[in-house]
Amino acid sequence: MGNDDKTVIIDSHDELLFRDIIEYAYDGLVVVDKEGYIQMLSQSYADFLGVHQESSIGKHVTEVIENTRMHIVAKTGKQETAELQKVNNNYMIASRTPILKQGKIIGAVGKLLFKNVSQFTALSKRIQSLENELKMYKGVFHERNKATYMFDHLIGNSTVFKDVKDQAKKVAKSDSNVLILGQSGTGKELFAHSIHNESRRAMGVFVKVNCAAIPTELLESELFGYEEGSFTGAKRGGKTGRFEAANGGTIFLDEIGELPLHMQVKLLRVLQEKEVERIGATGTIPVDVRVIAATNRNLEEMVAIGEFRLDLFYRLKVMEIHVPSLNERMEDIEMLVNYFLEKYQKIMKIRVRGISDQALHLLRGYSWPGNIRELENTMERALNMVDDEDVIESKHLPGDITGNHQAVSIRPLAKVLEETERNAIIACLRQLNGNKTETAKKLGISRTALYEKINKYGL
Known part of the structure; x- marks a missing residue:
């Protein structure tokens, strides 16, 4: 290169070096001028075609490459990408690109992508396999860690319910911690889902943790993870905790009132320092x-008797939402009934015209200790009881609602035992105001076993 200009002079050695680089970088390459005459042909391409490399230079491309379109691309200037071309009774895949200089076509370059279709098919299958595997892992993770419900799924027009929804929508706009309070079955988790989906974290994950369903000795490793070899049985590579998995998103701590005191201390540190220690x-x-916590227990009473830390309580209740019981919004009964009937008609492939006035009157007069969840189960049961009728009648409702307790017909013993067990759990939960830890103790079973039975019976 000279000192006074930008001219680059390439000597014969540089040209040979350039050709060596081309040979090394490309398996199959051909360059033609604007008339279609070959200016360069890589050795690997010549070997594939079964022609002599040096003697091919200067020949028209149609004399050297069977079924070529290089001369056409050099003439039209239209690029052709990944095109099939039959050569030597086989199909290869090639791309052809025009060469421009100052806006004018001066030739074309062709690149052999695959020497036969089977190469391409094998690569395509491999890529597809990897994509499917990635989708599976990502799908499983996101399926388990996504918020399903939106505010549109929160059904009700009563003033008290609309006020709570409006409050939750305002809460969703911030990043502050949220404490959702309410009786069991009122829809606290639906509110948590909706707040996440309405927030700026909606594209992030929504990790759900039931603090009462995880054995106490496993809570710390589940929430915060562990390093490889940190204890006997620790798996290779360690484990990512739920807080790490929720990074950039929301973690929903359900049944926060069941969290042991020693774990409350560790959770408080995470909330204060915004960091976890495996x-x-x-x-x-x-x-x-972002942390959203929920409980059906009275945390203020728990603080007073030393079962819940005061500092954690105030750290969680930056934004507090009280979800009303069904008893507080009885005017929503008809809307909820119609919603659940439509939902389960689709699932069960059963069609009814609606519900009778008498049956609706009985539903409005019931106390609903199980709240929305109990109403939903009642509507599903009613559809199961329908025979030839096309309207839900009072006879399709359970005796607790109608007050008509008929003699029990003879049924399989297993069914009787299941119903007895279910009723015993319901009665104990009501008596202990939904305290699942005390309920498990009273019934003489572990807390994990109690949660399994609660899920089994849809309580």
């Missing part, structure tokens, strides 16, 4: 997580 780790991991 079991066995020597350092901390920063996390950007």
Whole structure:
């Protein structure tokens, strides 16, 4: 290169080096001028075609490459990408691109992508396999960690319910911690889903944790994870905790009132410092997580008797939402009934015209200790009881609602035992105001077993 200009002079050695680079970088390459005469042909391409490389230079491309379209691309200037071309009784895949200089076509370059279709098919299958595997893993993770419900799924027109929805929508706009209070079955989790989906974190994950369903000895590793070799049985590579998994999104801590005191201390540190420490780790991991907690217990009473930390209580209740019981919004009964009937008619492939006035009157007069969840189960049961009728009548409702307790017909013993067990759990939960820890103790079973039975019976 000279000192006074930008001219680049390529000597014969540089040209050979350039050709060597081309040979190394490309398996199959051909360059033609604007008339279609070959200016360059890589050795690998010549070997594939079964022609002599040097003697092919200067020949028209149609004399060297069977069924070629290089001369056409050099003439039209239209690029052709990944086109099939039959050569030597086989199909290869090639791309052809025009060469422009100052806006004018001066030739074309062709690139052999695959020497036969089977190469392309094998690669395509491999890519598809990897994509499917990735989708599966991502799908499983997001399926387990996504918010399903929106505010549109929160059914009701009563003033008290609309006020709570409006409050929740305002809460969704911030990043502050949220404490959702309400009786069992009122829809606290639906509110948590909706707040996440309405927030700026909606594209992030929504990790759900039932604090009462995880055995106490596993809570710390589930929430915060652990390092490899931190304890006997720790799996290779360690484990990511739920808070780490929720990074950039929302973590929903259901049944927060069941969290043991020693775990409350660790949770408080996470909320204050915005970082987690895995079991066995020597350092901390920063996390950007919004916390939504929920409980049907009276946390203020628990604070007073020393079962819940005051500092954690106030850290959680930055934004507090009280979800009303069904008893407080009885004017929503008809709307909810119609919603559940439509939902389960689609699932069960049963059609009814609606519900009778008498049956609706009985529903409005019932106390609904199980709230929305109990009403939903009642509507599903009613559809199961319908025979030839096309309207839900009072006879299709359970005796607790109608007050008509008929003699029990003879049924399989297993069914009787299941119903007895279900009723015993319901009665104990009501007596203990929904306290599942005390209920498990009274019934003489573990808390995990109690939750399994609650899920089994849809309580």
